[in-house]
Amino acid sequence: MRSREIRLKTRPDGAPGPETFELAEVEVPSPAPGEVLVRNRWMSVDPYMRSRMIDRPSYVPPFQIGRPLEGGAVGEVVASASQDFTPGDTVMSMLGWREAFTAPAKHLTKLDTRGLPEQAFLGAAGMPGLTAWVGLLKIAEVEQGDTVFVSGAAGAVGSVACQIAKAKGCTVIGSAGGAAKLEFLREIGVDHGINYREEPDLAAALARVAPKGIDVYFDNVGGDHLEAALSAARPFARFALCGAISQYNDLEAAPGPKNLFFVIGKRLKVQGFIVSDHHAEAPNFLRELSGWVGDGKLKWRETVDHGIEAAPGAFSKLFTGGNIGKMLVKLGD
Amino acid sequence: MRSREIRLKTRPDGAPGPETFELAEVEVPSPAPGEVLVRNRWMSVDPYMRSRMIDRPSYVPPFQIGRPLEGGAVGEVVASASQDFTPGDTVMSMLGWREAFTAPAKHLTKLDTRGLPEQAFLGAAGMPGLTAWVGLLKIAEVEQGDTVFVSGAAGAVGSVACQIAKAKGCTVIGSAGGAAKLEFLREIGVDHGINYREEPDLAAALARVAPKGIDVYFDNVGGDHLEAALSAARPFARFALCGAISQYNDLEAAPGPKNLFFVIGKRLKVQGFIVSDHHAEAPNFLRELSGWVGDGKLKWRETVDHGIEAAPGAFSKLFTGGNIGKMLVKLGD
Structure with missing residues (x-):
């Protein structure tokens, strides 16, 4: 079987462009004993992948030049030389940006979709959803009655x-860029939407909708959003730092917020986290998620591009605001 | 009785200077019923007083122009119209920069010195000591075996x-400025002293003495010290932000550290605190402190200036590095 895949061609300097990626076609080997051949139906592009394009020590090793990019994907077992998988099984992998692949069975997870669409396990029911759950409940320790500010609120995690x-x-206060995203925030029940593209002063915008301040900040954006949240924070507010997408393509490290002194005066707790430290919570998360989905309290939106060759463009949309909800690439038919 | 006092004359723009302060002499009234007349023997100058010179909402109200500055003092009851105090009692107050005063009894605390010098209750056995204890144990949750970095390590709190x-x-790694302070750090058992005045690259200095990184950072300084600590932090390190003395006299808010992204990648917990939220812990702190003092594990140093007129200069020393250990002003004989 032939498969096309996206490889890292050069490490990006600033925003990834066409020179960053390379489309290649390979022959997928038949599975050796213990291996499984999978055809992907969905692949995920996620902001954290940007940091893996840089060659530096980090919590995940960097992508290698000339090798296919890695990331979450959902597919179907086509051939199996493992007793754990049967052709037709729906499986999840982290082997990413390719149409099909052969891998040891231990790299695959059989997906029990519990009646949800399979691609939801790359979004609301998957890593992005768990990220949101861990950040709010375990890191920011959100409580009933809190005023919560979420940046990047129209994204997969937000x-x-x-x-x-x-x-x-x-x-809940959510910030996002553009009218379509603000409309989405209204649909999912956000109390106050902030269109940051139309707000020259984010701190003033926050003060307008939350005159008493915020108790929790869930940060996907960093930069001026973090600075505004520090200004808006009530005493003893908790900040869960999840990402800083506004800065991932910066050529030089941007200075931090000018009002970091509020961390002391307001006794803030500012804590970073990475979802992979919390995989043990996944069953608790999925149990709670199922309840919310059943009660109509949790919905999701997807932005879908088609074909493996669309993956680099889909990835770039994460940084230009081109996606609402989970950005996905549909592979195959 | 006559008393001299230091009043706030003008709000400082940058470093407080002679124009900031005013020495005045007043008649101290005899105590009305429920009041007590106190002659101070020691008064404290502390970095947090700088922020009270600015007219802005904060966790403590700003000092008022033309009014005596407030702060910790230890003195002796001279006359009492309260059944709770007797002439000769040693008392602590927060009424500050004055030789003598009359005040309602509720503003005074009788001091049980437990065999310690009375002025220690303005330093190691008082608010600065409790600050260190709370920050390390309650905020940074220090544990045996941790590598701990303390900035401003030769000061009252550090x-x-x-x-x-x-x-x-x-x-323990401690940073301080100058050879005399480094010698003091050796005397109190600090494993690695960093003379920041001779280190062009603080992060490199930290990497030299703690090649495996730090688990805890106790920050009194902010600025480049905080940036270096972020670089040196191990995954899951805890930062207790206590002060940022390097920035208190800044005319414009300085940008934050350029490497704040480490808070996410290293999953750091960065938490600010103010000792006044933790006064309930004082008995626990004093119990533990007494043990350490008895075992010879806790010593302190004082820098003492003399006379109420020396108080502004003593205060300024906090920002120029002129004190080792607790900065005090001795009043009276």
């Missing part, structure tokens, strides 16, 4: 964070 | 923090 906060009885 | 960390079985 939109779930907003809805979990609503389900927990919070007032 | 020198106690270093010794508490040693008493808890940690490896």
Whole structure:
């Protein structure tokens, strides 16, 4: 079987462009004993992949030049030389940006979709959803009655964070760029949407919708959003730092917020986290998620591009604001 | 009785200077029923007083122009119209920069010195000591075996923090400016002293003495010290932000550290705190402190200036590095 895949061609300097990626076609070997051949139906592009394009020590090793990019994918077992998998099984992998591949069975997880669409396990029911759940409940320790600010609120993680906060009885402020995203925030029950593209002063915008300040900040954006949240924070507010997408393509490290002194004066807790430290919580998350989905309290949106060759463009959309909800690439038919 | 006092004359723009302060002489009234007349023997100058010179909402109200500055003092009851105090009692107050005063009894605390010098209750056994104890144990949750970095390590708070960390079985790195302070750090058992005035690259200095990184950072300084600590942090390190003395006299808010992204990648917990939220812990702190003092594990140093008129200069020394250990002003004989 032939498969096309996207490889890292050069390490990006700033925003990844066409020179960053390379489309290649390979022959997929038949599975050796213990191996499985999978054809992907969906692949995920996620902001954290940007940091893996840099050659530096980090919590995940960097992508290698000339090798296919890695990331979450959902596919179907085509051939199996493992007793754990049967052709037709729906499986999840982290082997990413390729149409098909052969890999040891231990790299695959059989997917029990519990009646949800399979691609939801790359979004609301998968890593992005768990990220939102862990950040809000375990890191920021959100409580009923809190005023919660979520940046990147229309994205895969942010939109779930907003809805979990609503389900927990919070007032939710979400920031996103553009009218279509603001409309989406209204649909998912966000109390106050902030269109950051139309707000020259984010701190003033926050003060307008949350005159008493915020108790929790879930940060996907960094930069001026973080600075505004520090200004808006109430005493003892908790910040869960999840990402800083505004800075991932910076050529030089941007200075931090000018009002970091609020961390002391307001006794803030600012804590970073990475979802892979919390995989043990996945069953608890999925149990709670199922309840919310059943009650109509948790919805999701997908932005879908088609074909493996569309993956680099889909990835770039994450940084230009081109996606609402989970950005996915549909492979095959 | 006559008393001299230091009043706030103008709000400082940058470093406080002679124009900031005013020496005045007043008649101290005899105590009305429920009041007490106190002659101070020691008064404290502390870095947090700088922020009270600015007219802005904060966790403590700003000092008022034309009014005496407030702050910790230890003195002796001279006359009492309260059944709770007797002439000769040693008392602590927060009414500050004055030789003598009359005040309602509720503003005074009778001091049980437990065999310690009375002025220690303005330093290691008082608010600065409690600050070190709370920051290390309650905020940074220090544990045996941790590598702990303390900035401003030769100051009133920092020198106690270093010794508490040693008493808890940690490896301690302390930064301070100048040879005399580094010698003091050796005397109190600090494992690695960093003379920041001779280190063009603080992160490199930290990497030299702690090649495996730091688990805890106790920050009194902010600025480049905080940036270096972020670089040196191990995954899951805890930062207790206590002060940022390098920035208190800044005319414009300085940008934050350029490497704040480490908070996410290293999953750091960065938490600010203010000792006044933790006064309920004072008995626990004093019990533990007494043990350490008895075991010779906790020592302190004082820098003492004399006379109420010396108080503004003593205060300025906090920002120019002119003090080792607790900066005090001795009043009276």
